Amino acid sequence: xxxxxFNPLALKEQICFPIYATSRLITRLYQPLLDEIGLTYTQYxxxxxxWENDNQKVTEIGNRLFLNTNTLxxxxxxxxxKKLISKQRDESDERAFIVTLSEEGKxxxxxxxxxxxxxxxxxDIPLEEVALVKSAMWKFxxxxxx
Amino acid sequence: xxxxxFNPLALKEQICFPIYATSRLITRLYQPLLDEIGLTYTQYxxxxxxWENDNQKVTEIGNRLFLNTNTLxxxxxxxxxKKLISKQRDESDERAFIVTLSEEGKxxxxxxxxxxxxxxxxxDIPLEEVALVKSAMWKFxxxxxx
DNA sequence: TCATAATATATCGCATGCGATATAAAATCA
DNA sequence: TGATTTTATATCGCATGCGATATATTATGA
Numbered sequence: 001x002x003x004x005x006f007n008p009l010a011l012k013e014q015i016c017f018p019i020y021a022t023s024r025l026i027t028r029l030y031q032p033l034l035d036e037i038g039l040t041y042t043q044y045x046x047x048x049x050x051w052e053n054d055n056q057k058v059t060e061i062g063n064r065l066f067l068n069t070n071t072l073x074x075x076x077x078x079x080x081x082k083k084l085i086s087k088q089r090d091e092s093d094e095r096a097f098i099v100t101l102s103e104e105g106k107x108x109x110x111x112x113x114x115x116x117x118x119x120x121x122x123x124d125i126p127l128e129e130v131a132l133v134k135s136a137m138w139k140f141x142x143x144x145x146x
Numbered sequence: 147x148x149x150x151x152f153n154p155l156a157l158k159e160q161i162c163f164p165i166y167a168t169s170r171l172i173t174r175l176y177q178p179l180l181d182e183i184g185l186t187y188t189q190y191x192x193x194x195x196x197w198e199n200d201n202q203k204v205t206e207i208g209n210r211l212f213l214n215t216n217t218l219x220x221x222x223x224x225x226x227x228k229k230l231i232s233k234q235r236d237e238s239d240e241r242a243f244i245v246t247l248s249e250e251g252k253x254x255x256x257x258x259x260x261x262x263x264x265x266x267x268x269x270d271i272p273l274e275e276v277a278l279v280k281s282a283m284w285k286f287x288x289x290x291x292x
Numbered sequence: 293t294c295a296t297a298a299t300a301t302a303t304c305g306c307a308t309g310c311g312a313t314a315t316a317a318a319a320t321c322a
Numbered sequence: 323t324g325a326t327t328t329t330a331t332a333t334c335g336c337a338t339g340c341g342a343t344a345t346a347t348t349a350t351g352a
Contacts (some may be wrong), residue, residue, distance in 0.1 A: 018283035137164035
């Protein structure tokens with residue numbers, strides 16, 4: 001039996017690759033559900049942040065999603081075109097913009113409420129593992145945030 | 147004390163979001179290391195697949211990485227421009243292309259060997275959790291593959 | 293207070309990802 | 323065998339992500 005050398009560059013050994021691939025595949029699972037309400041995955045994330053707390057600054061949304069304005073600005077402009085949100089200057093800080101849900105944007109929350117449940121059904125991972133993964137990922141995210 | 151409604155659309159409840167955010171953040175951690183050998187993260191993944199097994203078809207590489215040719219073709223062309231790989235028609239199947247490492251491509255493996263170790267140092271997650279996350283992600287990936 | 297630094301947002305360019313579609317070659321089947 | 327289907331790759335268009343840079347506004351400090 002030949003001695004198996006440990007190959008640190010083997011795909012199976014990587015930390016990031018399975019996370020990267022899983023992220024893309026789950027996003028793909030979301031797409032048919034999101035098509036029904038006309039959102040992309042990232043647009044859906046922004047809407048979720050606003051459904052939790054309306055009237056947030058661009059940077060606050062970015063902090064929640066780990067996204068910078070170079071990604072958010074074009075994305076928010078598309079949501080404005082779709083009349084789901086609007087943007088006004090913060091009167092107490094003329095540099096900042098505050099993002100606000102429109103009535104259509106608020107109403108969309110009702111149509112979106114079934115999506116997490118439907119997605120969970122199509123993802124076949126035991127509940128305890130989902131909890132473990134979520135906890136480990138959030139631990140990492142919070143450690144990077146600081 | 148007000149009763150807390152369960153909000154299925156809260157960011158904290160999502161499965162995909164922490165995976166998606168972690169994937170992007172780890173990729174960002176790779177970038178300074180990959181800059182030293184002049185690769186992007188996805189290009190690095192392709193090279194890893196070829197370092198494990200040279201002379202693979204485009205589709206075989208795609209299967210390993212869960213990527214289609216619409217992503218791989220331009221990416222492989224960039225690696226050809228960098229003279230790290232080459233592409234020849236498969237003589238037994240004229241539809242297919244076989245991707246082969248150049249001498250530079252093979253040599254690059256030596257420079258890359260330190261990267262996994264260096265990355266692991268900058269990612270602050272306990273080893274058991276890394277193993278759990280990897281196992282759960284791969285279980286999901288394999289379940290989707292079929 | 294006035295120059296300097298920090299902060300909020302925007303813009304540019306490049307590299308993905310991916311659905312939809314096109315093309316050519318191989319496999320299958322009536 | 324000739325038509326149909328499947329498979330391998332390529333192309334197009336759109337939507338991110340993000341490093342680098344620019345601009346405007348606010349905060350800070352000599």
